[in-house]
Amino acid sequence: MATHPSTQVKAGAVACALACIGDLVVPVLLARAYPGYDGVSQSISMLGSSGSPVAGWFTAWSVCLAVLFIVFALGMQQAFWPGAERLSLAAWLVVVYSLGEGLGSGLFQHDPVRGVQSLAGWIHSAMSILGSGALYLLPLAWLWKPPACGPRLKGLSVATLILAGLFMALFGAAKLGWIGHAGLWQRAYIAVSYIFLLALAWSMWHQPSGEAEHLQ
Numbered sequence: 001m002a003t004h005p006s007t008q009v010k011a012g013a014v015a016c017a018l019a020c021i022g023d024l025v026v027p028v029l030l031a032r033a034y035p036g037y038d039g040v041s042q043s044i045s046m047l048g049s050s051g052s053p054v055a056g057w058f059t060a061w062s063v064c065l066a067v068l069f070i071v072f073a074l075g076m077q078q079a080f081w082p083g084a085e086r087l088s089l090a091a092w093l094v095v096v097y098s099l100g101e102g103l104g105s106g107l108f109q110h111d112p113v114r115g116v117q118s119l120a121g122w123i124h125s126a127m128s129i130l131g132s133g134a135l136y137l138l139p140l141a142w143l144w145k146p147p148a149c150g151p152r153l154k155g156l157s158v159a160t161l162i163l164a165g166l167f168m169a170l171f172g173a174a175k176l177g178w179i180g181h182a183g184l185w186q187r188a189y190i191a192v193s194y195i196f197l198l199a200l201a202w203s204m205w206h207q208p209s210g211e212a213e214h215l216q
Contacts, residue, residue, distance in 0.1 A: 100130040
C-alpha cells in the first residue's frame with residue numbers, strides 16, 4: 001500500500017529533526033564514555049576508530065543517521081517537487097551526505113597506523129569529504145534551483161554558505177596542523193548546516209493542504 005504523500009512528508013520532517021539533533025547529541029554522549037577523548041581538539045571520527053571503546057555505538061549511530069537522512073530526502077522531494085519524475089538536485093545532495101558522512105564515515109574506520117593511513121582510513125576520508133561537500137552545496141543548490149513549491153530561504157541560504165564555509169575552512173586548517181581546535185570547528189560547521197536542514201523540515205511539517213509553505 002502506497003504511503004500517503006502528507007505522511008511521507010511529515011515522516012521526512014521528523015527524520016530530519018531526529019538526525020540533526022541526534023548527530024549533535026550522540027557524539028557528546030559517546031565522548032563521555034571515551035576516556036581521554038577531547039571533543040574540542042579531536043574530530044568526531046575518532047569516536048569510531050579501532051581504539052575507541054564506543055566504536056560499535058558510533059558505527060550503529062552512523063548507519064541510523066544515513067537512513068534518517070535518506071527518509072528526509074525522499075520526504076523533501078515529495079514536499080517541494082511533487083510529481084517530479086526525477087530526484088531533485090537538493091534531494092540528491094542530502095542522499096550523498098547520508099552515504100558519505102553516514103555509511104562511509106561509520107563503516108570505514110579512521111585508523112592511522114604509525115602515522116600512515118590505512119585503506120579503510122582513506123575510504124573514510126574520501127567519503128567524509130564527499131558528504132561534507134554535498135551538505136555545503138545544498139544551500140547553493142537551493143538558490144540556483146529553487147523548489148517548485150516551498151521555502152525560498154534566500155537569506156538563510158546565503159548566511160549558511162558564508163558561516164559554514166568559514167567553519168569548514170577553519171576545520172581544514174586544523175586538520176593540516178595550522179591551527180588548533182579541529183573538533184570545535186567541525187561541530188560548528190555541522191551545527192550551522194543543520195540549522196538550514198531544520199528550516200526545511202519545519203516547512204515540511206507545517207505545509208498547508210499538501211503544498212509546502214512559501215517563506216522568504
